[in-house]
Amino acid sequence: MRTERARALAPAVLGLLLGVLALGPALGPGFVLRYDMVFVPDPPLTLPGQGFPRAVPSDLVVALLSAVLPEQAVQKAILLGVFVLAASGAAALVPSDRLGPRLAAAAFYAWNAYLAQRLLLGQWALLLGVAGLPWAVRAAALGGRLRLVAALLPAAAGGFQAMLVSVPAVLATAATAPLPAPLPAARVRRVGEAALILGGLSLPWLVPALLSAATTDPAGVDAFAARADGPFGVLGSLLGLGGIWNAHATVPGQDSWWSAGVRLVLAAVAVRGFVRLRAGARGAPPYWTGLAAAAGAGLAVACLGPFAPGPLKALIGWWPGFGPLRDGQLHLASFALLQAVGLGGVAAGPVPGPGAGPAPSAGGPASRAVAAVAVAVPVLVLPSFALGAFGRLAAVDYPDEWRRVQAIVNADPAPGALLSLPWGAHRAFGWNGGRVILDPASKMFARRTVWNDELLVGLPDGGRITVAAEDPLVTEVETALEGRPEDRVRALAALGVRYVLVHSGDNAFHGGATVFQGEELRLLRLGHPR
Template identity: 45%
Template structure:
């Protein structure tokens, strides 16, 4: 394999290798279950997973993507494939973000490996993975593909147009598959690159409008149902979801090192050790310094200023939740419009900073190559190696901090060509590539160390997050209940009890409970009704963040109304509920008022009525009790896609198909584009 090919492929290998190290046993048989990550056997692909049935479409279209893969793969294999895609795409994109030709083959390859390793192995990706937010991580994986693609569109010689929109769609496909949070992240990172990478206000607005249009077109499958769902967002939840200190350096230091998640149980093992935390913060600071060096020398053409602005804005949102005035502002915005609800989870928005730091860590390796080469050149009396853009950002290819070309500085002598690429001879042919210089070897060694540093400083992510992502299998009883419900052709929803969102399941081989969103909420091809209120422990008390689903709120009121079993059953039928699934082991510890709130009238001994007016048992097992509401009480709901929702899917899928033809490829080229103002040329004449 030649050096150029190794330089291109190594970031892919680093990302895939990191995925294997992180997921470990989870790549074998069984399901990785952790908080919001609740993959199920035979994941459904139905109109409900496509966005039908009402409720806020937080899992649209990610559940549909998982269901589509589940038609050709086992459910656990589909889950493993998507998680490996996160690591592989993220590593490959981050590695290819660095410019070429700034060092010899060994130095460039090591620098790309360092950037890739940092981006796929940091506290942000570890904590979000343990929190189960795999769909959002698809958007994270797409950021290094999106940002330079937007930068090229903004910096092009001609104003952005329809053809440029076609080129942006492939870069947004990971986020489009992830859905809501993934697209929010993409907009945060992409819009500043579009606006700040363009020359002039008119072109900036046009580039921003093109990106906004593409984001909107790919967001329609979840955006249209969301606008019609009647969902609400609790402004009081801002304090519960605010970033917090998970290192000895407070909330600010935690966020700068890409940690600070609100859920203390989503922190990897050994994460808070002072020595490791200090080293991670130092590495993050080195990444920021490396990024500044890279941008000042024109190594981020078209997107340097945009990514810097996105990182600063994201960090600002995260820090806002850590102060009382900031929380008041965020709560006020959410109170004005529920669409501001995503701002409450502030730590989410340090994702662009992770990309900035990853590129900066790789740039540090490039800097080491140049510094060592300069030192070697001074000792040998030769000219120092300079990047294609000239020294300190001068000359062709330099775009400055805003991605704009500068006038090449005059020089009395030309820069010497890089020793790693050989000398031109004859008619443009290059001589045999000489061996790597001592300076290049020093830079390559530093790059290798920087590639290993993230893993060494975050050991808690290794091998299934130190066992926390060990795979488990579903008991046979769950599969039987799934078949019973799915084989019933009659319309009707499934009510999931006890009335709480998360379960402590005893399925692990080591006997420890695993906490996960109730898998029953994703088990069936019809809508599940469950309590989406979130209870968060805050010291010695438990605080409540109200959910978003109006239908769930109505069921909660039925529980509070203390109805008899007959009226309760009839009321459920009026809400379109046909089945009630009760998980016995989750209900066993409940008693008194807690049982009444979680189970309603089903908390008593007299759960069934002899005259057929109450629910009848369809399955009565050791783990699950499946009850059926009498058919005469059920008002069959219409949970199919509306015409508008179906049209939204048609537009999105059509946009993707059109873009593949318009861009000429399903892959996003990561080559650094020409400086703005350069004459374009046709590269593939036909």
């Protein structure tokens, strides 16, 4: 009994070990701050603003957990939980009773270019959905409403991107998994139940998204299109689970011929292993068709931006709701899971054909050696993902003046928004090692924060693409800032701005009463409009 329990827990333990190895210095005291990954001290319980609710309900979940646990511990538990959930879930999908193949799938799904790049882009909320994806696929294949709800909770906490990568795999699996009674009505009912559960768990972000006046710029298709991050072009990068649009989110050395080549070979082996699972003595796993369909669809979406941007731009111009398709590489999650399960199938050895009887429960020395190599290969292919991607992830703490400004603003009962300057979405602070992060002010205050969500994305040829802001208030504030200096305070106050937070080095804004002056931050309070 104790041995069986240890075998059952082994994939989760492997995931934990891989998480510790990958995060490294990020597990030290402090916050891990990089691009979209912005955790703050004393996070407030706030409602979404007028832009697209990208951080809903993930920020609220963090705030609730931080009410009972230290904020730093919450972040580290979430990051480690991604690795544990991903590894154990991938292992649970491998149709083998042997531990080696299950560990092979676990290692690959918790250590690949897709997960590494999205983590380096700071998209921890998305990775909650990626980590829970195998459990959601399993639940959709087995059936049962409560089982599916429980499996989708990580994605529900992550928000729209996390649910976005879950929907195709869950619906496709529900539509194709074998049923005890293969009746059309039963199939329709299962798919309908899955759709209702997905919709219900999406309401926290779906309702604000539909009610918001947020817009989506079609130029984002070019800005966020998949790019080559190795010598085999865009398609080769995508097949190897890379190809992210941000060159600074790549793992060191992954563009080398050796790393890119081995990842491409590994992808081919894994896909072949997944195809072979269909010919097993027990037949294809119940999720096989659904996962294959979702993986194929995700790869197709990833190819739209670089190879066929025109139709996607037209769709976004017609309805901003198609905007989530512009970051095509994001949709490779199901393809990564397919490769993980396929690699587990390869590690299990030859698949016995129909009539040959079930596979043996334990392999010989050769099979164990193959499984051991399969477990080690993902780490050996991307060794620089270790130790926080060689320092790209690290834990730091906010200077005291950030907490002082936060306390002043949050203690003020008067209404009004806070404007964060300079007028840009991202910051690079010396105390954070110069790492680029989303403006922390956007998450720190218990009132509406106005910040410029317009994005400037560099292109490989040296050019830049401007992706227009989504929040309509941003345009009004920008107009006020471009007005005459003597009119700015009045115009901003008329827009409902009460505070202006100015970072050091930006001396363009004058006016209002100085409430706090530090080495890095200056807080101004504006008067009310007449």
